Amino acid sequence: MPESRDQTPLTPEELRVLARVSGLTIAEERVDAVLTELNNQLGFVTLVEELLAGEDAESDLAPFDPTWPATDEGVTA
Amino acid sequence: MSLVHDLATLTIQDAIRGLDIRAFSTVELVAATLARIEVTEPAIHAYVTVLEQQAREEAIAADRLRATERRTRPLLGIPLGVKDLFDVVGTQTLCNAPQRRNVPVATVDAPAVASLRRDGGIVVGKTVTQEYAAGVVSDPARNPWDTDRVPGGSSGGSAAAVAIGSALGALGSDTGGSIRTPAAVTGTVGLKPTYGRLSAKGVYPLAPGLDTVGPIARSVADAVILYLSLADRPAEIDRVPELLAPFGPEGLEGVRIGVLGGFFAENVQPDVLASFAEAVGVLRQLDAEIVETTWDEAAHARGIGALLNRIESGAIHYDHLRVEADLLRPDPRGRFEAGELLPAITYLRARRAREVARDRIATLFRDQRLDLVVAPTVAATAPRADDLRVEFPDGIEGIGTALTRFTMPWNATGQPVISVPSGADRDGMPIGIAFVGRPDDELGISRVAAQYERATQWFQTNASVSVE
Numbered sequence: 001m002p003e004s005r006d007q008t009p010l011t012p013e014e015l016r017v018l019a020r021v022s023g024l025t026i027a028e029e030r031v032d033a034v035l036t037e038l039n040n041q042l043g044f045v046t047l048v049e050e051l052l053a054g055e056d057a058e059s060d061l062a063p064f065d066p067t068w069p070a071t072d073e074g075v076t077a
Numbered sequence: 078m079s080l081v082h083d084l085a086t087l088t089i090q091d092a093i094r095g096l097d098i099r100a101f102s103t104v105e106l107v108a109a110t111l112a113r114i115e116v117t118e119p120a121i122h123a124y125v126t127v128l129e130q131q132a133r134e135e136a137i138a139a140d141r142l143r144a145t146e147r148r149t150r151p152l153l154g155i156p157l158g159v160k161d162l163f164d165v166v167g168t169q170t171l172c173n174a175p176q177r178r179n180v181p182v183a184t185v186d187a188p189a190v191a192s193l194r195r196d197g198g199i200v201v202g203k204t205v206t207q208e209y210a211a212g213v214v215s216d217p218a219r220n221p222w223d224t225d226r227v228p229g230g231s232s233g234g235s236a237a238a239v240a241i242g243s244a245l246g247a248l249g250s251d252t253g254g255s256i257r258t259p260a261a262v263t264g265t266v267g268l269k270p271t272y273g274r275l276s277a278k279g280v281y282p283l284a285p286g287l288d289t290v291g292p293i294a295r296s297v298a299d300a301v302i303l304y305l306s307l308a309d310r311p312a313e314i315d316r317v318p319e320l321l322a323p324f325g326p327e328g329l330e331g332v333r334i335g336v337l338g339g340f341f342a343e344n345v346q347p348d349v350l351a352s353f354a355e356a357v358g359v360l361r362q363l364d365a366e367i368v369e370t371t372w373d374e375a376a377h378a379r380g381i382g383a384l385l386n387r388i389e390s391g392a393i394h395y396d397h398l399r400v401e402a403d404l405l406r407p408d409p410r411g412r413f414e415a416g417e418l419l420p421a422i423t424y425l426r427a428r429r430a431r432e433v434a435r436d437r438i439a440t441l442f443r444d445q446r447l448d449l450v451v452a453p454t455v456a457a458t459a460p461r462a463d464d465l466r467v468e469f470p471d472g473i474e475g476i477g478t479a480l481t482r483f484t485m486p487w488n489a490t491g492q493p494v495i496s497v498p499s500g501a502d503r504d505g506m507p508i509g510i511a512f513v514g515r516p517d518d519e520l521g522i523s524r525v526a527a528q529y530e531r532a533t534q535w536f537q538t539n540a541s542v543s544v545e
Contacts, residue, residue, distance in 0.1 A: 015418070018418045019418065022417055023399075024399075024414060024418070026414060030407070030411070033407065033411045034411050034414045034415055034418075037387075037412060038415040038419070040415075041383060041384060041387050041415055041416075041419055042423075043380075044381070044383055044427075045426075047376060047380035047381075048377070048381060048384065048423070048427050048430040049426070051374060051381075051433050051434060052429060052430050052433065057429075058425065058429055059428045059432060061425075061428070063286075064272065064273070064286055064428070064431060064432070065273070066271055066272050066435060066490065066491025066492065066516045067516050068435070068436075068439040068515060068516055069436075069439065075514065075518060075521030075522065075525055
């Protein structure tokens with residue numbers, strides 16, 4: 001199993017670097033708010049990796065299909 | 078009692094019946110709806126645009142066509158609201174976004190709107206949403222049960238209009254809970270169909286991999302009526318009573334329902350938890366087979382839903398972050414910026430994890446032989462509009478997390494969910510229970526929900542007192 005990614009919260013300086021790479025201007029007074037949101041979202045990455053542990057193939061990038069493998073039917077009306 | 082007053086409790090089923098037996102005309106029904114909009118809007122602010130003249134003209138036409146077209150147009154003359162995220166011919170799709178103040182009017186109805194019109198529905202107006210549907214506040218719309226509180230979102234205007242009777246039903250869209258959350262906190266019924274089954278074309282996207290359109294209504298039957306129209310199955314609308322028939326003399330004989338604990342029982346407001354326990358008791362009394370269970374991947378699915386939502390919306394709003402970005406309100410702007418900065422590999426891994434989450438919930442259903450599962454729709458009741466924090470036993474949460482924690486997992490898996498009123502908290506604010514089914518089992522979960530609704534009659538309470 002691969003090592004899990006480092007989920008130490010990003011710093012303001014790292015946010016600025018990311019924004020520069022993306023060509024996005026984030027005003028200084030808004031850095032904290034964006035950083036909080038970004039770190040909140042990055043917190044979910046651990047859950048994603050936990051779920052993928054032991055799973056093999058990557059997604060084939062087809063549109064998501066919610067259909068389940070054929071089993072019995074639901075509560076049909 | 079006037080028709081305007083009756084609209085506080087009138088359902089689409091009632092209205093179809095009333096029009097059929099000529100208890101009132103479409104002209105009278107639409108006039109009453111417009112009058113109710115006029116009375117309630119100063120307090121509720123559910124609408125961004127009211128299409129008064131057009132609605133009156135369509136009502137006249139509907140009355141004229143009733144004799145010849147009623148059989149093929151089951152919604153003929155029913156006044157409906159449409160979330161201002163959907164294209165409606167002749168109106169701007171503003172999305173509550175100042176950046177869109179100058180967009181041209183739509184020249185084609187979104188397919189969802191076209192379906193309702195094809196079946197005779199009359200669009201009386203466009204309802205308030207959160208800016209670009211990115212949030213659960215829906216300012217300036219207010220909750221009809223207490224106008225100091227939010228109606229949830231992002232289909233908050235649609236839910237508020239239905240709750241107060243200024244529309245008999247309404248269109249919403251749901252990316253992280255935007256149909257179910259407002260339905261739950263306004264005492265209405267919200268149906269999020271299976272992802273990908275109804276066209277979301279002509280609906281301004283938030284996250285296309287999750288966006289789902291669906292109805293908000295006053296009863297389960299009404300939600301199903303609108304769903305059948307949206308699903309291009311109008312011929313089945315007259316059969317709704319039969320489609321929602323009890324499973325046996327008690328109501329739910331032979332139905333096996335998983336009651337979700339674990340993630341869905343953690344950090345929930347006590348009144349919501351109590352309401353849910355009571356609802357499970359009702360399901361038991363209806364002779365359903367109750368299975369206490371947990372879905373171990375629920376938190377994971379919520380995280381997947383959140384990441385896909387943020388990253389896709391970051392891409393959708395790429396230009397909006399670069400041109401007139403200062404017109405964006407701080408919250409959606411921060412969301413879109415953060416979404417844009419999340420790594421591509423995170424998106425790809427979340428997509429793969431979504432498939433795993435889907436397979437795990439399928440396994441839970443199969444292994445425990447469940448027909449459906451139930452959980453509280455949201456963990457809290459509507460917060461105050463001037464204090465967007467929510468108090469839980471484990472502390473304070475922001476409104477966005479508080480009102481979507483329990484809805485988002487089902488966007489990740491794509492399953493159909495119907496939220497039905499299940500009571501009220503100590504302040505009288507509505508609470509909802511979610512019935513979650515297998516993919517494409519919208520009618521199955523609705524049939525179960527209809528038995529619960531009949532047994533409790535929560536839907537017959539109404540919010541009209543607070544503005545009258």
